[in-house]
Each structure stands twice: as C-alpha cells, then as structure tokens.
Amino acid sequence: MPKTLPHPPQPGLYLVAGPPGGGKTHWIREQLLTHPQGSAYGSPSQSGFCLDLAYLESQTPIQTIDAAQLVEVAYWAQQRPVYLELGFHVDLAALPSFPEVVPCSRIAILPPGVALSEWHSWADDLVVGMGPMVPQLPNQVQKSSLTGEVFDPASLDVVWHELTHGAYGRVQRAKGLFNLADGSTFWFSFNAGQPSHFEELPRPRCLTGRPAGLSGIEVMGWDVDAGAIAASLTASCLSDELLHHHQAQLRDAQEPVATLSESIL
Amino acid sequence: MKIAVLSCIHGNFEALNAVLRDLDHQGAEEIYCLGDLVGYGPHPNAVVEMIRSLDIPTCQGCWDEDIVEGLNACECSYPSLLAEARGKLAHEWTNARIHEEVRDYLAQLPLTLKRDDLCFAHGSPQNQHEYLMPEMNAFAALERVLAVDARILFCGHTHVPYVRTLEAGTMTVRLHHTPDQREQAFTTPLRRIVNVGSVGEPRHGRPNATYVIYDTDGDQITLREVEYDYEKTCAAIIDQGLPPIFAWRLAQGLEFAERADDPSHVCER
Amino acid sequence: MWAILTGIEGNLAAYEAVIADLRRQPVEDLYILGDVLGLQGPVGPLLERLTHPQAGELTPQICSGFWEEQYLQMLGWMGGEPRREWVEPLMAAVPEGAVAWVRSLPFGFFELDCLLVHGSSQGVGDELTPATPPWELLDYLVRMDAHYLFTGRWGKPFHVELAESEITAEVITLDQPPLSQQARLSERHVIGVGTVGRIPGEAHYGLFNPGTGKMVFKSVAYGNP
Numbered sequence: 001m002p003k004t005l006p007h008p009p010q011p012g013l014y015l016v017a018g019p020p021g022g023g024k025t026h027w028i029r030e031q032l033l034t035h036p037q038g039s040a041y042g043s044p045s046q047s048g049f050c051l052d053l054a055y056l057e058s059q060t061p062i063q064t065i066d067a068a069q070l071v072e073v074a075y076w077a078q079q080r081p082v083y084l085e086l087g088f089h090v091d092l093a094a095l096p097s098f099p100e101v102v103p104c105s106r107i108a109i110l111p112p113g114v115a116l117s118e119w120h121s122w123a124d125d126l127v128v129g130m131g132p133m134v135p136q137l138p139n140q141v142q143k144s145s146l147t148g149e150v151f152d153p154a155s156l157d158v159v160w161h162e163l164t165h166g167a168y169g170r171v172q173r174a175k176g177l178f179n180l181a182d183g184s185t186f187w188f189s190f191n192a193g194q195p196s197h198f199e200e201l202p203r204p205r206c207l208t209g210r211p212a213g214l215s216g217i218e219v220m221g222w223d224v225d226a227g228a229i230a231a232s233l234t235a236s237c238l239s240d241e242l243l244h245h246h247q248a249q250l251r252d253a254q255e256p257v258a259t260l261s262e263s264i265l
Numbered sequence: 266m267k268i269a270v271l272s273c274i275h276g277n278f279e280a281l282n283a284v285l286r287d288l289d290h291q292g293a294e295e296i297y298c299l300g301d302l303v304g305y306g307p308h309p310n311a312v313v314e315m316i317r318s319l320d321i322p323t324c325q326g327c328w329d330e331d332i333v334e335g336l337n338a339c340e341c342s343y344p345s346l347l348a349e350a351r352g353k354l355a356h357e358w359t360n361a362r363i364h365e366e367v368r369d370y371l372a373q374l375p376l377t378l379k380r381d382d383l384c385f386a387h388g389s390p391q392n393q394h395e396y397l398m399p400e401m402n403a404f405a406a407l408e409r410v411l412a413v414d415a416r417i418l419f420c421g422h423t424h425v426p427y428v429r430t431l432e433a434g435t436m437t438v439r440l441h442h443t444p445d446q447r448e449q450a451f452t453t454p455l456r457r458i459v460n461v462g463s464v465g466e467p468r469h470g471r472p473n474a475t476y477v478i479y480d481t482d483g484d485q486i487t488l489r490e491v492e493y494d495y496e497k498t499c500a501a502i503i504d505q506g507l508p509p510i511f512a513w514r515l516a517q518g519l520e521f522a523e524r525a526d527d528p529s530h531v532c533e534r
Numbered sequence: 535m536w537a538i539l540t541g542i543e544g545n546l547a548a549y550e551a552v553i554a555d556l557r558r559q560p561v562e563d564l565y566i567l568g569d570v571l572g573l574q575g576p577v578g579p580l581l582e583r584l585t586h587p588q589a590g591e592l593t594p595q596i597c598s599g600f601w602e603e604q605y606l607q608m609l610g611w612m613g614g615e616p617r618r619e620w621v622e623p624l625m626a627a628v629p630e631g632a633v634a635w636v637r638s639l640p641f642g643f644f645e646l647d648c649l650l651v652h653g654s655s656q657g658v659g660d661e662l663t664p665a666t667p668p669w670e671l672l673d674y675l676v677r678m679d680a681h682y683l684f685t686g687r688w689g690k691p692f693h694v695e696l697a698e699s700e701i702t703a704e705v706i707t708l709d710q711p712p713l714s715q716q717a718r719l720s721e722r723h724v725i726g727v728g729t730v731g732r733i734p735g736e737a738h739y740g741l742f743n744p745g746t747g748k749m750v751f752k753s754v755a756y757g758n759p
Contacts, residue, residue, distance in 0.1 A: 152345055152346040152347070154344055154345035154347075154348075155345040155346045157345075158347050158348070159347065162514075165517070167513040225509075228508075228510065231508075232347060232510065235347045236345070236347045238346070399705045399707070400715075402676045403701045403702075403703045403717040404669060404672050404699060404701055404717060404719065405672075405673050405676045406703075407669055407701065408669045408670055408672070408673035411670075425707070426707070426708060427705055428705070429703055429704070429705045429706075430704045430705075430706075431701060431703045432702045432703060432704070433702075434699070434701030434702070435698065435699070435700050435701075436669070436672070436697075436698065436699040436700075437697045437698045437699075438668045438694060438695070438697075439694070439695040439697060440664050440692070440693070440695075441692075441693035441694075441695060441749075442691060442692060442751055443664055443692055443693075451668055462708075469708055469709070470709075475708070488706070488707075488708055
C-alpha cells in the first residue's frame with residue numbers, strides 16, 4: 001500500500017514522479033480525497049488534454065493550475081499543497097528550479113522491490129506504488145482525444161482486449177476515458193502483466209446529444225500502430241443516427257414522462 | 266468406416282490442406298463439409314476449388330450465402346459495430362475477388378445433407394444462422410435433431426467443437442379437452458449433436474484447425490485438432506491487403522469477428 | 535380473465551355471438567389471434583365493428599394471421615406465394631384501404647408468460663395440433679421462454695399439457711472435462727382456441743385466467759340474423 005504523507009499536508013510544491021503505471025495519479029487521488037479542500041493539481045509533462053486530470057476531476061473538485069506558468073505554480077504553492085504529476089519521460093535533471101520560498105517535496109512512486117533507479121537519487125520521499133518495475137521504458141506515447149465520441153460497449157471491449165494483448169504493438173501502459181452508449185463514462189486502465197481495471201466515473205449520464213466531457217485514450221509502448229488503433233476505435237463509435245435512435249430508446253425506458261398537468265404544476 | 270466432417274474454412278487454404286492430410290492419415294474414407302468456405306481468409310477461390318476437385322458433399326454456410334446473395338446477413342447477427350465493420354470489409358474483399366464459377370458453385374449448395382440417420386447442416390437444419398451452443402436447452406437441442414429425423418446432427422458455425430450426447434429424456438403429455446382425454450409418457454431417444462469446429466478460423470484459443478472424425482464402426486466420434494503453419498496464412502492475410510488484425514486474431518485462436526451475444530437468436534429474414 | 539379467439543374470417547354474425555356471450559363474462563382483455571380476414575363474409579363491416587367497439591365493449595388486441603399474410607402476399611407487401619384460387623375471392627371480400635390496417639398488425643403478443651400467436655412462434659402458417667410431436671411444441675415454448683402458447687391455426691380447440699420434462703446430456707470439448715447437464719422444465723401448455731367463424735352456426739373461443747392458469751373452452755351457437 002502507498003505510504004501517505006503526514007496530514008494535513010502543508011502548503012508547498014509536491015513533485016510526483018515515477019515509471020508508467022506505478023500509481024502516481026492513484027497516490028495523488030488518495031491525497032486529494034483525504035483533504036478535498038484546498039489542493040491544486042497540475043501536469044506539466046502533458047501536452048494537449050490530460051486524462052489523469054479528467055479522472056481526478058471526476059473524483060473530487062480540484063483546483064487545476066497551468067503548470068507551465070512557474071509564477072502561477074509558485075504563487076499557489078505558497079497558499080496550499082500543489083501536486084505536479086511528472087510523466088515518466090520527464091527529464092528530472094532538467095526540471096526548472098522554483099523560488100526558495102516555496103517548500104518543495106520530491107516524491108517518487110515506485111513499484112515494490114525497486115532498489116535502484118534515477119528516481120531514487122532524485123526523490124526526498126519514496127512511496128511504494130504498484131505493478132512490476134519496467135525493465136525498459138516505453139519509447140512511444142500515443143494520445144488521441146475522443147471527446148464527443150460514444151462507444152458501442154461490445155466493440156470497445158474487443159478493441160481494449162486487442163490493445164492490451166499486443167494486437168497493435170507492445171503496450172506497457174494504456175488508459176482511456178470512454179463514453180458508452182448508455183450515457184455512462186468509464187475509466188479503463190491497463191498495466192502490462194496485470195488485468196485491466198474498469199471504473200465507472202460519477203459523471204451525469206448523457207442521454208441527449210454528444211457528451212461534452214473530456215474523453216480520450218493514451219497508450220505507452222513500443223511499435224504501437226496508432227493508425228490501426230484509431231481505425232478500430234472509429235469502427236466502434238456510434239454514428240449520429242444510431243446515437244440519436246439509441247438515446248431515444250433510453251429516454252423512453254426511463255421514468256414515465258410527466259403528464260401535462262404535472263408539468264404545469 | 267471413418268467419415269471426416271469439416272466446416273468453416275473461411276478461405277484458409279493452409280489449414281484446409283493440413284486437415285486433408287490429417288484425415289487421410291486417419292484413414293477417413295468419406296468427407297462432408299458444412300460450409301463457410303469463404304470470408305475473412307486470403308484464399309477463397311483456392312479453397313472452393315479444392316473442395317470441388319475432391320467432390321466433397323458440402324452444405325451452404327452463411328458466408329457462402331452472403332457472397333451469392335449480396336451482403337444481407339441480418340445486421341443483428343453481428344454482436345458489435347466493430348464486428349459488423351470488419352465483417353463488411355471481409356465481405357467486400359471476398360466479393361471483389363471471387364471467381365464467377367466459384368460464386369455459381371456456392372449458390373447451388375444445399376442447406377442440409379442427409380446420409381442415412383446422419384444430418385449435416387451449417388448452423389442448424391432449420392437455419393444456417395442459428396448457433397447451436399453446447400449450453401442451449403437440451404430439449405430445444407433435441408428438437409433440432411428429431412425434426413430432421415436424424416440420430417446425429419453435425420453442425421459448425423460456432424467455431425468451437427464439441428460432442429453433445431442427449432441422453433434419454435422423459436416427458437408426460439396430458440391432453441385436456443379432447444374426446445380422448447389421456448396421459449402419455451414419452452421417452453425421447455438418445456441423440457447427438459456434433460459441432461465440428463472450424464478449419465480456418467478457430468475460436469478455441471489456439472490457432473490450430475479443428476474437425477471431427479466419425480467412425481461408423483463403434484459409433485465413435487473424435488475431435489481432431491491439427492497444427493499447421495498458420496503464420497503462412499497470417500502473412501497471406503497481410504499480403505493480400507486484408508486488415509492485419511485478422512492475422513493477429515487468427516494467431517490467437519480468436520475468431521475474426523466474435524460470435525453473437527445472443528447465440529439462440531435466429532435470423533428471421 | 536382473457537378472452538382469446540381467432541378465425542372470424544369475415545363472419546360478423548359469429549363475432550357478434552361471441553361478443554354477446556362475452557358480456558356475461560368477467561373479461562378484462564380480448565385477444566384476436568389473426569384471421570379477421572377470410573372468405574366467410576364481407577370483411578368491411580367486421581373491420582368497422584372491430585375498430586369501433588361499442589360503449590362498454592373491450593378494444594380487441596389483434597395480431598396477424600394466416601389470411602392477413604395471404605392478403606399481404608397478394609398485394610406484394612410480403613414475400614411468399616399466395617394460393618392462386620383465393621386471390622379473387624379474398625380481394626373481393628376485403629375493402630380497399632384495409633391494407634394499412636393489416637400491415638400494422640403485430641406478429642403476436644407476449645403477455646406475462648403467455649405467447650399468443652396465430653400459428654407458432656415461427657410462422658402464422660404452422661398448424662399446431664395435439665398430434666404435433668411434443669418436443670416440437672416444447673421447442674416453441676422454450677425458444678420464447680413462455681409457459682403458455684395460444685394458437686388458432688388448426689381451427690379446433692385443444693389443450694396439450696407438457697409436464698415432468700426431464701433430460702440429461704453430456705458435453706465433451708477439446709479442453710474441458712466432460713460436462714453433465716440436466717434440464718428439467720416446469721409444466722408448459724399449448725392451447726388451441728378453435729375458430730369463431732369457420733364453422734357455420736358454431737363459434738368457438740377460449741377464456742383464460744392468467745392468474746390461475748385455468749382454461750375454459752366456450753362454444754356459442756348462433757343463427758343467421
């Protein structure tokens with residue numbers, strides 16, 4: 001189990017690093033849930049959208065900050081705990097230095113049994129995370145936004161099985177946030193060598209039109225055929241016509257429609 | 266005498282050759298084929314030509330029908346949008362390459378074949394789209410065999426081989442409101458359903474071809490699993506421009522498009 | 535209580551006799567299992583009667599039957615070959631404009647654990663009788679997961695009860711040890727409700743209590759008006 005920091009966390013900067021799938025986001029989630037108020041989160045290594053952020057936002061209200069703005073980070077870190085999640089590919093030696101007024105903790109989330117790594121020498125605090133240590137770090141990170149797309153669950157199951165069993169190249173880590181045809185949103189998470197984790201997110205069900213919330217997929221591995229993944233995902237999405245038809249059925253199956261007199265009242 | 270029964274070759278010429286060698290080695294004197302000669306695999310014409318050249322009595326499978334009639338397989342028989350998209354891709358690819366005489370041959374295939382008290386069908390004798398799963402209600406399964414007055418029903422379509430022996434069953438039939446109000450006890454006879462698996466698109470988790478040998482002496486059924494160079498077929502799938510995912514699924518022993526979620530669903534077209 | 539009938543076949547007098555009889559019964563639902571159309575009388579007045587029930591009368595729930603299928607086949611709305619000798623008389627019996635109504639009829643009804651169809655769950659032309667092999671009857675019920683199947687194609691009232699059905703099976707696969715299976719079915723019923731209009735002067739229908747499973751076959755004599 002991950003070690004937790006002394007509570008309540010003090011204002012300051014908490015840099016969280018580690019190999020892919022080690023449990024960085026999971027550990028930050030634990031901190032945020034323990035102290036729901038007053039923490040901030042940023043992910044400086046992510047370009048474009050950030051699935052981890054979308055996942056965390058679904059768990060608890062959080063203050064997000066633009067981690068590229070050092071002044072902003074320093075400002076917030078003097079007020080409250082600020083967690084910055086650093087992807088495995090971030091060069092730790094090249095991190096910018098923050099003003100000394102900002103207390104800074106470096107936390108490495110490492111799989112059990114790792115005795116030596118670049119994170120050991122970097123970190124102030126070592127937290128035992130999850131999963132096996134990756135002997136070799138992935139050389140590819142593929143990200144695709146799927147916002148607005150709605151999946152046929154049977155198709156998505158097949159693509160996810162294929163993806164996590166090597167059909168599109170060797171995958172070390174995959175995560176996805178998917179909207180399903182019944183209006184729900186799911187978090188899919190996979191680490192090589194372990195069964196996938198599926199979790200419904202507490203987002204309101206979308207029964208009309210296309211869902212606006214962030215949705216996407218992130219795959220880390222070697223020789224990953226992004227084009228083939230995209231083709232399979234595309235074939236698994238509902239067309240406007242199908243979505244419309246499906247949502248109409250779902251709405252019909254819901255509570256009986258209020259009668260005219262009730263709606264007037 | 267040994268009778269070999271094979272099904273669901275799906276354009277996999279390598280696998281067909283391996284099975285033909287194996288059944289020859291096993292001493293099979295007769296061969297029956299339960300259809301789905303084409304679809305998904307890279308050598309539809311070669312497979313059909315081989316079956317024809319050996320004069321193997323063959324029933325029509327759902328893929329053979331679709332290639333003849335145009336793609337009108339009931340859409341609800343696809344378990345997912347992805348399976349449907351892949352099925353259509355495979356259909357278009359096969360349709361564009363199939364020779365006219367091959368199409369003519371597929372068109373005239375019968376839906377069922379009988380040899381004494383043995384019946385051969387692709388899905389079920391009533392419908393080539395029906396999946397006779399081993400867990401289907403035993404009375405419903407029995408009906409499929411009795412309806413065609415058979416002792417053993419050989420089928421395919423699910424791509425996973427099994428032998429299901431329906432032991433003697435009992436049933437009491439009471440007639441009310443007829444002049445001859447009566448009660449009658451029925452004993453159903455012992456019957457068997459034999460699913461012969463798939464030669465070219467196995468789904469039992471290994472890439473090996475499967476088929477069945479029935480020995481009329483001793484009424485013995487043997488499920489055969491035959492290794493072959495599936496990587497050759499995988500390479501041909503890619504060379505021929507079929508989606509590489511088909512090759513990956515073949516190598517895993519996963520059907521290219523998974524079977525329907527509701528296997529008892531019968532296409533009503 | 536449900537009233538279940540079929541085979542009016544244009545015989546309005548027979549239908550009126552049944553409706554009059556129903557007034558004396560505590561009936562909550564009225565099912566007509568097709569064959570409103572037919573050659574026993576002009577269909578126009580009957581359709582008018584069915585679609586505009588009088589005050590206090592039940593609105594019948596009607597599904598398609600053998601004659602409706604013939605009619606749609608004649609007009610090309612359905613595949614299949616209609617019987618040639620019936621084309622002319624049936625076209626004469628059915629009023630123009632009835633096609634939309636006929637096309638709107640469902641194949642059957644599934645209510646509680648009861649399947650109500652004209653023939654079988656597979657087709658309106660299937661003639662189920664007490665002589666139909668019991669495993670075939672059982673298959674229609676098992677496929678639809680129904681306990682009662684009401685049919686009318688045969689034209690005669692009958693009630694077959696299939697009880698104490700038991701069968702064992704064994705499955706052998708490539709990888710798993712042999713698996714023993716046992717199927718035991720609770721009692722099932724196939725009930726033919728006879729015909730309202732096919733036999734002159736004698737209308738048959740059925741009353742069914744879905745709560746108790748009790749079935750009563752009714753026969754109503756009627757004269758020409």
